[in-house]
Amino acid sequence: MICKDHLVTGEKFEISEYENGILKTYPVPENLSEYYESENYISHNDSKNNLQDKVYQFVKSHMLSKKAKWVRRYFKQGRILDVGAGTGEFLNKMKTFLWTVEGVEPNQTARELAILKGLNLRPDLSEIRDQKFDVISLWHVLEHLPDLEKKIDELRELLNDDGVLIIAVPNFKSYDAEYYKENWAAWDVPRHLWHFSRTGLKEKLAKHNFQLIDEKPLKFDSYYVSLLSEKNNNTTLSLLNAVYRGWISNFKAASSGEYSSLTYFFKKSPNS
Template sequence: MLKTYPVPKNLETYYDHPDYISHTDQNKKYIDKIYQFIKTYNLNKKVRLIKKLRTTEKTILDIGAGTGDFLKYAQKDGWQIHGVEPNHQARIKALTKEITLKESLADIPEDKFDVITLWHVLEHIPDLESEIKNIQNKLKLNGYLVIAVPNYKSYDAKHYKQFWAAYDTPRHLWHFSKESIKRLFKPYKLKLVQTKPMLFDSFYVSLLSEKYKSGNNNYLMAFLIGLISNIKGLLSKEYSSHIYILKKAK
């Protein structure tokens, strides 16, 4: 596991940029439209994934819920939803979709949940171990924790090096590998039961990385690197991003 250092004191200001799309639902630029297309595909896939989990009920808590889209999709599928989002602007956007989000985990009722999700959120959490403990306390016995994070051991990460967009410093405070996830959650009796690739991430991350590296979009090169990363991932099992499904044991 890698750590971003130093972390700026005014970290919250890095989330207020108009181009930080997960808090704005922006859909003006061509790259925004690509992001929104991929997001819609992934939202349907995420709901199908949690639907397959064997839970006693259908209660879900989404941490780092952004503008509430995942919870909206889960609600349509019959889930009883709760969500946390620290960013005020994103919470206001969620309200326009009739999704009410809490500012912090401390504001969530004392209920325990069948499923807790963090979609590209774990890498943003400052006090990581303390937050994991709080999350574990909110999860039912035999409940599931579902996490998606970038993988710095992927081909696209190694290819772009310091220009790899999924480092996203300083917003991303932690950078995970598959082994680090397994070790990180083991002391909290959260057992890793499944790891799944996020195949579209390599293409979108490569597109952003090309822009950071050269100042140009380079769509063809981005597509090629994204494709190579997924092909190499078939052998190495090291994809651009992974979904980790963990189960709370006794």
């Protein structure tokens, strides 16, 4: 499949099979950071300038409480590391529950916004050494990491033996992915280097001695991704169609499990 960078450059990239259930973007640009340099890259700012921004910020605000609830099912309090922390809202939410928080965010603009919220985020995972965490979260981050195998091993070393690794990623087996095809916004090439199915992610983590203990759908994602996909399609009545396609995606996923995005919960495999 050939997909276009709709956000920054308009360049085209190929998506092809990497492993069972995992696709990869080719080629990987050497100057990857430049593909994030856009005022429209919403996770690096707190903008509410247009409908797309407002929808994103509304969903993000709603999901903060749900994410915190999911975390606190395993530990009421503890130490949490959020990788790809953006502007820090999730960590600030966890601080309200008296968690000790640490975050990694490579984007300088996002880190500066986090400082205004009282958070000192690290630019790279390598700056966190000799620490252990009860929970490590990656909310739509794993698909961005160039050194996938290495990063998973690093996360494993930072996680307590009874800790929980939380990973949220898009699912290319969803209805909205199949409907929008190359214009599906969650391809987001070349920023998304990896594209996962449920089977692919589970098998990848199993190779690194993690076992899946739970998964949760991110139902709002189907609507937001459909809205962005409609924008990529340049279609009329885009809002109405996005709502319809998002609803259809969730309706079908209620029986198949193939939601637009899912959150996976892993623990270290016993005796590994």
